[in-house]
Amino acid sequence: YGERQGGTAIVHAGKYAETLGLANIEFDQAGKLLSLTGNNFFMLGDELTITSATDETVPRQVEKRLSEQLRLHPGILNSEQDDALEHIIQTQYRPALDALESQVLGQIPRDFVHTRLPSRHHPHGSEIAPWISRSMYKMAKKQLPELDFSLHNAGGVRQSLPKGQITMADVLGRILPFELPLVAYQIKGRHLFEVLENCINAATNNGATGTGAGSFPYPYGIRYFYDGTQALGQRITKIELHKQGHWQDISADEHYTGVSTAYTASGKEGYHGLLNALWFKPLPKTTLPEAFVDFMGNHGHLLTETLTPNVYYIRHIHKG
Known part of the structure; x- marks a missing residue:
């Protein structure tokens, strides 16, 4: 969420990487806060499993309607990949992580x-x-x-x-x-x-x-x-x-x-x-x-x- 308190922008993206926080914050040339917009986003994969609290089978049409409703929520990001960003991760960061994984x-x-x-x-x-x-x-x-x-x-x-x-x-x-x-x-x-x-x-x-x-x-x-x-x-x-x-x-x-x-x-x-x-x-x-x-x-x-x-x-x- 984002809040404005006394001209200060306060943002928080939750815990344990459950959500991705994206904020747009605008200041004037003197550093005064002009605007604060954004959201905490849940990231969904292509496949969703929808279950019933009573362990009953969820009808296919209900699954489809709930899935569509969820994906239209403004706090949802889907699984589209940014190829340019993926290239940076794989070339500039992943080799160092792989080296740490192999150091027993x-x-x-x-x-x-x-x-x-x-x-x-x-x-x-x-x-x-x-x-x-x-x-x-x-x-x-x-x-x-x-x-x-x-x-x-x-x-x-x-x-x-x-x-x-x-x-x-x-x-x-x-x-x-x-x-x-x-x-x-x-x-x-x-x-x-x-x-x-x-x-x-x-x-x-x-x-x-x-x-x-x-x-x-x-x-x-x-x-x-x-x-x-x-x-x-x-x-x-x-x-x-x-x-x-x-x-x-x-x-x-x-x-x-x-x-x-x-x-x-x-x-x-x-x-x-x-x-x-x-x-x-x-x-x-x-x-x-x-x-x-x-x-x-x-x-x-x-x-x-x-x-x-x-x-x-x-x-x-x-x-x-």
Whole structure:
């Protein structure tokens, strides 16, 4: 859709490439908005399947009438190909994508399900996000031997990881499409309690204005216990640090060294508590997808192990 607010054009094409947004925006020489027109378009193939909610056979004449009506809708684009644009795609873009598809990183031993929030079937949440956090930890540890933990948000992982061969295209184009730099920081334990609760509250709309389930946190090197039935400010009941082979409680007044992406380290999506860090240190030439690619190359065999859960979650109870 498109809206005009205070002389500003605001456009949005939905999510997950379900629609194609096309807008015509006209400005005068001073940059003032003159007009805004456009639409979100669904793209249809040549063949349509029309079914009945009651599983009854749809009469042919009804199928034909509905198909014609749908194709006349102003928000529909059909399957006509632009030959000039197709030539550009095939000559300037497709070879690079094909090269990524042929660059095999390793084998995934089983399906790793990505769900942003814990659920009945996945009480500790995502099965792949903790491995992404572990890859961040492994990469950052090379530059910062004193590193204690890594912390990543669920929305930074885009889909599940199926069993079988994994390629560079899978990582860069499907699982981790955001080339986010990694940033190290040192933060007090009390602020880590605040960060974890705030982003979980935001992810679950539990007494906080939600930012979406993508803010849910997945760490490595620490594990946390969240009880959403407790009062605000008291829902992270414990955070433990894995050190010298043992789990130990973190101290509110101790400083701990962590690594996150530049996105969450800047305080977005409920992670504003990270801005209380004593210092920040960008890790040169180290991005999120690079960390996972490096992990697959050097530690991919670890995926056969069962990763100890780092998320212990009791959901909040809706009243009324």
